[in-house]
Amino acid sequence: xxxxxxxxxxxxxxxxxxxxxxxxxxxxxxxxxxxxxxxxxxxxxxxxxxxxxxxxxxxxxxxxxxxxxxxxxxxxxxxxxxxxxxxxxxxxxxxxxxxxxxxxxxxxxxxxxxxxxxxxxxxxxxxxxxxxxxxxxxxxxxxxxxxxxxxxxxxxxxxxxxxxxxxxxxxxxxxxxxxxxxxxxxxxxxxxxxxxxxxxxxxxxxxxxxxxxxxxxxxxxxxxxxxxxxxxxxxxxxxxxxxxxxxxxxxxxxxxxxxxxxxxxxxxxxxxxxxxxxxxxxxxxxxxxxxxxxxxxxxxxxxxxxxxxxxxxxxxxxxxxxxxx
Amino acid sequence: xxxxxxxxxxxxxxxxxxxxxxxxxxxxxxxxxxxxxxxxxxxxxxxxxxxxxxxxxxxxxxxxxxxxxxxxxxxxxxxxxxxxxxxxxxxxxxxxxxxxxxxxxxxxxxxxxxxxxxxxxxxxxxxxxxxxxxxxxxxxxxxxxxxxxxxxxxxxxxxxxxxxxxxxxxxxxxxxxxxxxxxxxxxxxxxxxxxxxxxxxxxxxxxxxxxxxxxxxxxxxxxxxxxxxxxxxxxxxxxxxxxxxxxxxxxxxxxxxxxxxxxxxxxxxxxxxxxxxxxxxxxxxxxxxxxxxx
Amino acid sequence: xxxxxxxxxxxxxxxxxxxxxxxxxxxxxxxxxxxxxxxxxxxxxxxxxxxxxxxxxxxxxxxxxxxxxxxxxxxxxxxxxxxxxxxxxxxxxxxxxxxxxxxxxxxxxxxxxxxxxxxxxxxxxxxxxxxxxxxxxxxxxxxxxxxxxxxxxxxxxxxxxxxxxxxxxxxxxxxxxxxxxxxxxxxxxxxxxxxxxxxxxxxxxxxxxxxxxxxxxxxxxxxxxxxxxxxxxxxxxxxxxxxxxxxxxxxxxxxxxxxxxxxxxxxxxxxxxxxxxxxxxxxxxxxxxxxxxxxxxxxxxxxxxxxxxxxxxxxxxxxxxxxxxxxxxxxxxxxxxxxxxxxxxxxxxxxx
Numbered sequence: 001x002x003x004x005x006x007x008x009x010x011x012x013x014x015x016x017x018x019x020x021x022x023x024x025x026x027x028x029x030x031x032x033x034x035x036x037x038x039x040x041x042x043x044x045x046x047x048x049x050x051x052x053x054x055x056x057x058x059x060x061x062x063x064x065x066x067x068x069x070x071x072x073x074x075x076x077x078x079x080x081x082x083x084x085x086x087x088x089x090x091x092x093x094x095x096x097x098x099x100x101x102x103x104x105x106x107x108x109x110x111x112x113x114x115x116x117x118x119x120x121x122x123x124x125x126x127x128x129x130x131x132x133x134x135x136x137x138x139x140x141x142x143x144x145x146x147x148x149x150x151x152x153x154x155x156x157x158x159x160x161x162x163x164x165x166x167x168x169x170x171x172x173x174x175x176x177x178x179x180x181x182x183x184x185x186x187x188x189x190x191x192x193x194x195x196x197x198x199x200x201x202x203x204x205x206x207x208x209x210x211x212x213x214x215x216x217x218x219x220x221x222x223x224x225x226x227x228x229x230x231x232x233x234x235x236x237x238x239x240x241x242x243x244x245x246x247x248x249x250x251x252x253x254x255x256x257x258x259x260x261x262x263x264x265x266x267x268x269x270x271x272x273x274x275x276x277x278x279x280x281x282x283x284x285x286x287x288x289x290x291x292x293x294x295x296x297x298x299x300x301x302x303x304x305x306x307x308x309x310x311x312x313x314x315x316x317x318x319x320x321x322x323x324x325x
Numbered sequence: 326x327x328x329x330x331x332x333x334x335x336x337x338x339x340x341x342x343x344x345x346x347x348x349x350x351x352x353x354x355x356x357x358x359x360x361x362x363x364x365x366x367x368x369x370x371x372x373x374x375x376x377x378x379x380x381x382x383x384x385x386x387x388x389x390x391x392x393x394x395x396x397x398x399x400x401x402x403x404x405x406x407x408x409x410x411x412x413x414x415x416x417x418x419x420x421x422x423x424x425x426x427x428x429x430x431x432x433x434x435x436x437x438x439x440x441x442x443x444x445x446x447x448x449x450x451x452x453x454x455x456x457x458x459x460x461x462x463x464x465x466x467x468x469x470x471x472x473x474x475x476x477x478x479x480x481x482x483x484x485x486x487x488x489x490x491x492x493x494x495x496x497x498x499x500x501x502x503x504x505x506x507x508x509x510x511x512x513x514x515x516x517x518x519x520x521x522x523x524x525x526x527x528x529x530x531x532x533x534x535x536x537x538x539x540x541x542x543x544x545x546x547x548x549x550x551x552x553x554x555x556x557x558x559x560x561x562x563x564x565x566x567x568x569x570x571x572x573x574x575x576x577x578x579x580x581x582x583x584x585x586x587x588x589x590x591x592x593x594x595x596x597x598x599x600x601x602x603x604x605x606x607x608x609x610x611x612x613x614x615x616x617x618x619x
Numbered sequence: 620x621x622x623x624x625x626x627x628x629x630x631x632x633x634x635x636x637x638x639x640x641x642x643x644x645x646x647x648x649x650x651x652x653x654x655x656x657x658x659x660x661x662x663x664x665x666x667x668x669x670x671x672x673x674x675x676x677x678x679x680x681x682x683x684x685x686x687x688x689x690x691x692x693x694x695x696x697x698x699x700x701x702x703x704x705x706x707x708x709x710x711x712x713x714x715x716x717x718x719x720x721x722x723x724x725x726x727x728x729x730x731x732x733x734x735x736x737x738x739x740x741x742x743x744x745x746x747x748x749x750x751x752x753x754x755x756x757x758x759x760x761x762x763x764x765x766x767x768x769x770x771x772x773x774x775x776x777x778x779x780x781x782x783x784x785x786x787x788x789x790x791x792x793x794x795x796x797x798x799x800x801x802x803x804x805x806x807x808x809x810x811x812x813x814x815x816x817x818x819x820x821x822x823x824x825x826x827x828x829x830x831x832x833x834x835x836x837x838x839x840x841x842x843x844x845x846x847x848x849x850x851x852x853x854x855x856x857x858x859x860x861x862x863x864x865x866x867x868x869x870x871x872x873x874x875x876x877x878x879x880x881x882x883x884x885x886x887x888x889x890x891x892x893x894x895x896x897x898x899x900x901x902x903x904x905x906x907x908x909x910x911x912x913x914x915x916x917x918x919x920x921x922x923x924x925x926x927x928x929x930x931x932x933x934x935x936x937x938x939x940x941x942x943x944x945x946x947x948x949x950x951x952x953x954x955x956x957x958x959x960x961x962x963x964x965x966x967x968x969x970x971x
Binding site for chain 2: 118206208209211212213214215216217218219222223226227230231
């Protein structure tokens with residue numbers, strides 16, 4: 001029997017950071033944590049201020065479609081607050097935005113990554129980045145005065161030829177300030193983020209697979225179908241969801257072009273609708289007391305909704321980008 | 326056909342004898358090599374090839390003939406332009422944005438760079454296997470084999486037969502025949518590389534370019550791929566870039582030595598493999614094959 | 620082995636199309652224009668949309684058929700795909716061109732010198748634009764930008780340093796949080812400052828409240844851009860510093876941050892561009908004064924986006940002229956920042 005020599009005990013390597021380093025690391029870590037604190041505080045404060053509304057309205061706050069605060073003659077206030085109609089409107093408008101904006105963004109990203117000559121590429125990248133820097137009120141103004149007359153005409157065509165599809169129907173041919181118009185403005189507004197995320201993902205497509213496809217005699221489109229889409233599609237879905245988050249939260253541009261009415265309107269061409277964000281600023285000016293609290297509660301709903309969409313989207317995009325490395 | 330298989334077996338005996346000197350290995354290979362039944366044609370001819378990356382002149386005036394049914398190894402130290410050269414042969418060179426070239430590459434007497442040439446058809450005739458195995462991970466093993474046909478939108482009459490034939494020729498059939506529907510990512514590196522060879526074979530190329538196909542593989546897989554190369558050489562022209570001189574000696578009929586002496590890379594010498602390793606004409610070749618540098 | 624001696628060899632790119640090869644494409648496109656025009660003329664279809672649509676259909680189809688005839692089916696499909704991708708990119712370019720054109724065209728009409736010397740204190744938004752000005756709004760916006768920079772830039776850069784230099788156990792998580800924060804709707808940022816500060820503390824609607832709301836939007840932009848630049852600083856520079864016996868703090872302060880200086884300035888500019896035009900948070904936080912207010916900590920403050928907003932809401936021809944002019948001034952500010960960021964950093968602008 002041979003006895004194994006006892007394994008040496010692992011030495012611990014310790015470095016005791018100097019004071020200046022400890023201060024540095026502490027400060028930087030502390031500030032790093034502040035982002036978390038801010039995000040938590042946003043949720044906390046909005047929930048806190050809206051608490052009364054959640055308590056009195058209950059689930060009805062989400063499902064209800066009325067927003068009224070009636071003061072009777074004897075001074076008692078009857079509240080009936082529900083963001084249901086606006087939530088439906090939010091989703092509806094954002095859906096229009098995605099349906100129009102995402103294909104354009106993906107095409108642009110494909111064009112920039114695989115087709116465009118260097119000079120045009122650089123120019124278009126600047127154009128897309130500039131779009132991201134335009135203030136949303138500019139989109140609102142332009143959308144109202146320039147885009148809306150055009151979109152109204154398109155809406156007319158859709159109504160004329162596709163009325164048999166329920167969402168393109170309308171009680172009357174009145175297409176001004178409709179969810180469709182708002183969706184079109186939002187479609188343009190989400191193009192920068194969806195395009196830049198898609199471009200980042202397409203650019204990560206493993207080069208060896210691209211070369212393999214070309215070496216097999218693939219055309220560019222054949223290569224894109226066989227290699228780029230299988231690799232990038234889930235990441236593009238993530239990018240589209242980031243766009244969705246933006247579309248959910250957009251306020252001023254939607255407010256400017258949309259005729260905000262507190263009713264559920266599923267006819268996207270028909271001239272009224274709403275979303276949660278724009279409803280908040282519409283009601284803010286005249287709101288007092290419990291209505292202000294209800295609006296803060298609505299803000300909380302919006303916050304949670306966008307946060308969830310964004311977190312999910314970021315997780316998806318990150319996973320795709322990692323898989324390419 | 327039986328003769329071919331026979332020949333392949335001898336080859337594997339050859340390649341399993343790494344202790345011999347390069348010259349011995351090469352002459353054993355040459356002795357064992359029998360003319361295949363490759364379609365007679367003028368093969369591939371490179372004439373006066375130069376290549377640039379931007380202003381950088383990477384390759385200077387390389388002219389080489391590749392007779393059909395032969396295996397040619399391109400050897401030389403890193404940065405000598407051999408990979409650049411092989412990429413000019415199926416027009417993969419042009420994917421680098423700043424790339425430029427000069428010269429002609431003749432396939433069956435026609436310049437593949439001439440105006441109006443359909444580059445996708447050129448790449449169908451001149452297949453390529455890359456350094457790192459790169460099967461399409463989203464496709465199954467079977468789909469990978471047929472992917473070239475699908476990409477080029479070619480009609481395929483008998484999928485199963487073609488799939489089996491290509492996998493057999495790549496020496497992979499027995500290992501994967503029961504899981505053709507599985508995703509290609511689950512295969513080992515060597516199997517993946519053989520799948521890539523099968524994929525390249527499915528479009529029936531006349532020429533197969535191999536850019537250091539074994540450099541990412543273990544010795545066992547390397548031997549299997551060398552076997553496969555020996556089999557394939559019966560029916561097509563093979564050009565293989567390799568860092569491994571043993572490999573060049575084991576598989577090739579001709580060897581070309583590339584070198585860059587500060588300037589652009591160029592071809593120093595080309596000849597039958599056994600001569601290149603036993604009595605090279607150029608001192609630099611001798612220095613390289615005898616292991617004095619590189 | 621044929622060895623040819625060639626006198627002078629020039630680099631060529633035989634894969635690039637010569638003008639002669641592009642000629643058929645050009646002719647086909649011209650033919651498509653003519654065909655679309657003819658169809659619009661003889662059928663009930665009318666309008667720009669019809670022209671554009673028909674031109675797209677004819678152009679794509681004829682180019683594809685042309686390719687397909689020469690090179691086969693796969694090439695025909697490839698041609699359609701590239702036409703569609705190019706059209707998509709062009710459709711994205713159109714609104715940008717239209718926005719720039721419209722803003723300049725409509726805004727210039729209202730530009731005059733007194734705009735920058737007067738406020739709206741004594742004028743009404745529906746007065747002719749020659750009366751009153753946006754000095755108060757400009758001052759307010761500059762205050763907002765200044766305070767936001769003071770708050771967000773140190774925070775953003777320190778957070779980025781945490782993510783790149785300390786790489787603490789929570790780095791991945793904080794990264795995730797920063798990304799989530801960049802998706803917070805601007806209206807929520809405004810509501811938060813209202814609900815937390817204006818309701819509960821002595822800070823009332825003022826430039827500082829507005830700037831804090833804007834900072835919530837600016838911090839993630841600065842952090843993410845700063846992080847990208849810090850990651851570009853080569854690892855060996857850091858190791859070199861520490862190998863010389865410097866503490867991590869000294870290394871970061873004397874080597875890493877200076878090496879990334881231009882990029883960090885770009886990060887700041889991008890952050891400013893992100894918030895300069897924000898309107899929604901201001902509606903809850905600055906009060907939207909029409910009077911010049913030099914005190915950023917007290918009393919209602921104006922801002923350019925707010926000025927535009929008021930002009931837009933009022934809806935008279937004069938007030939809308941004000942809105943266009945105000946947005947033009949704002950756009951010029953954003954464009955200057957944008958170009959500055961481009962030339963300085965050459966880095967890409969992150970989307971909102």
